[in-house]
Amino acid sequence: MTRLAHVCIESVDLDATEQFYARLGLSRQFDFRNLQGEPIGYYLRFDDVSFLEVVRVSDVKAEGRVMHFAIETDDIDGLRERLVAGGHAPSEKTLGADQTWVVTCRDPSGILIELQEYGENSMQFRGGTCLIDYTP
Known part of the structure; x- marks a missing residue:
């Protein structure tokens, strides 16, 4: 079996x-x-086999940045509320083309x-072709 083990991101503030x-x-x-015993990073746990590796840097480099990654949840509204309560600015919930x-x-x-919160019609389960308005 092959699966995603972890994504590694850079951070200038490990605590935040x-x-x-x-x-x-x-x-x-x-x-x-x-x-010297100084903290330089950590692994954060999603579940038993999926992790996010965080490494301290003095300056986040654009060429080393991850474009984005997705976290699956079964309670997207609750997760959004926790972000708002923490002073973050999440988008409104939308239904994607997928x-x-x-x-x-x-x-x-x-x-x-x-x-992301998958539903019974999510293409991640059904497969097929997802048409989107995208120009690189």
Whole structure:
């Protein structure tokens, strides 16, 4: 079996990044420290096999940034409310062209996060072709 193990993101503020993702339900799995014992990053746990690796940097580099990643939830409204309560600015909930409910938000490093709630008509389950208005 092959599956996504983790996504690694850069952070200039490890504490703010951890607090943001804690609102989304992630918890710290383990830490990275340098040989002097200083924190340099950590793994956050989605579930038993999916993780987000966070590495401290002095400046987030555009060429190293993740375009976006998506987190699946079964309570998109509740997750959106937790972000608002934490002072973040998530988008309104919309139904995407793939028939999946979506809320977007940026983490403290500016990385775009899509929160997705799949439904019975979501293309992630049905397959097919999803037509979107997109020009690179």
